[in-house]
Amino acid sequence: AEPGSYFSLSCQRIANWVKQHPNAPTHARLVHALNAMEPYPRLIHSVLHQSRDGESGDHLTPLNSASYGSDALQTLQHSALNILTDAVMHYYGKSGLCNSTEGQLECGDGRGSCYQHHEICDGTAHCFNHADELACKQHYDDEFPEGDTDDILALRSDALFRLLRHAFIMDNFDPDDLEWCMQDVWIDHGGATIVELEPFKTAEDWLLEGYALHPEYGLAIIREPLLYVSDPLFYIHVDGPAMCRRGEQIAIRVFIYNFANIDIQALVTLPASDDYKFVHVEEGGSVDYYKPRVSGGDHQHLIWVPKEGGMTEVAFPLAIMMQSGTLEVTIKAVSQQGKDDESIEIVVK
Structure with a gap:
């Protein structure tokens, strides 16, 4: 980008991007919106190329024809x-x-x-x-009618077509997961700025998009999004209850993922804390819930994780010692492919 430009970067999961949401500032939609401002729109001829499955961006191709005049x-x-x-x-x-x-x-x-x-x-x-x-129909049919409607499926909309042909998953509403790539950057005098981003810890494919604004050269946009594959070789995910009562026993579930092409061994560690103690599971998987055998200090598990997307689950049963407040539990894992740690907070009432 030119020096002094404002550059905005965003990204989406591929599962969400293929829906081609109408609020996305794509090159085709921007050109289409600019053409609609012409006083004589029929003088501008164009063909819109769309992917039915949404696997590629829209392309608006102008045609060399002045008008529909017959002579x-x-x-x-x-x-x-x-x-x-x-x-x-x-x-x-x-x-x-x-x-x-x-x-x-x-x-x-x-x-x-x-x-x-x-x-x-x-x-x-x-x-x-x-x-x-003649030739007055807009390329995009994204306008929702004013007022209430009884049947949302009856709306004629390109956006609804792509939304309703997919399952409504949380990817439609994932602003928290997208924070890692949402960046606003001012391009310095050299015309290039390095931005370091920490990707979200999931094995997914992302598409990065962006546009630049310059006071002299105007607007520039990335026509085709850039593919980024965020497959970490090794990472963990920690799950647990958001709230518990004092004196309760809870379980912290740890999921260890391995995307390398070899099997690995991982050392999973529960650090010591005065706020909780580790509950020992006796032979046969039995636990005395009224008077369990507990111990403090660090607790470690050496586990085997299969290759190429393999996952192993480990559960840490804990006895809560805190009377009230917010409890933070941190899990650490290390292997020959790398290391990772993750923390969760639990409200004790």
Whole structure:
């Protein structure tokens, strides 16, 4: 980007990006919105290429055609121009009933019908053959009707088509997971700025998008999003209750993932804390819930994790010693592929 530009970076999971949401500032939608501001939109011809499955971005291709005029004279009239010339202009036979000096155009329906220039694309057909509404349909059909509707499925919308053909999963509402790539950057005098990002700890495919604003050169946008595969070789995920009562026993579940091409061994550690104690599980998986055998200090488990997306689960049963407040439990894991740690907070009441 040019020095002094404002650059905005964002990303989406592929599972969410393929829905092609109408609020995404894509190149095709921006060009389409700019074309809609033209006073004579029928002078701009374009073809919209869309992927039915949403696997690629939309492409808006302009065509080299001035208007839908059937001859040279009508082409100029569609541009609201009156011709003053002694040149010979070829045109097809007209009824002669429409006065072009008053802004009238012929419908060409064989009935001698006329329409005003300001009636082009006003949503009402003033000609029997709908010549005044020719090629006025917008490429995108994303407008939702005003007011309430009884049947949301009856809405005609490109956005609804892509939303309803997929399952409603949490990827539709994941602003917290997207914080890692949401960045606003000012480009320095060198024309390049390095941004370091810490990706979200999941084995997923992301698409990065961005646009730049410059006071002199205007708007620039990345036409095709950049693919980023965030497959960490080794990471953990910790799950536990958000709230518990004092004196209760809870279990912290740890999921260890291995995306390397070899099997690994991982050492999972529960650090010592005065706020909880480790509950020992006796032979046969039995636990005395009223008087369990507990111990403090660090507790470690050496586990085996299969290769290529393998996962192993470990549960740490804990006896809560804290009377009330917020308890933080941290789990650490290390292997020959790397190390990771994750913490969760539990409210003790």
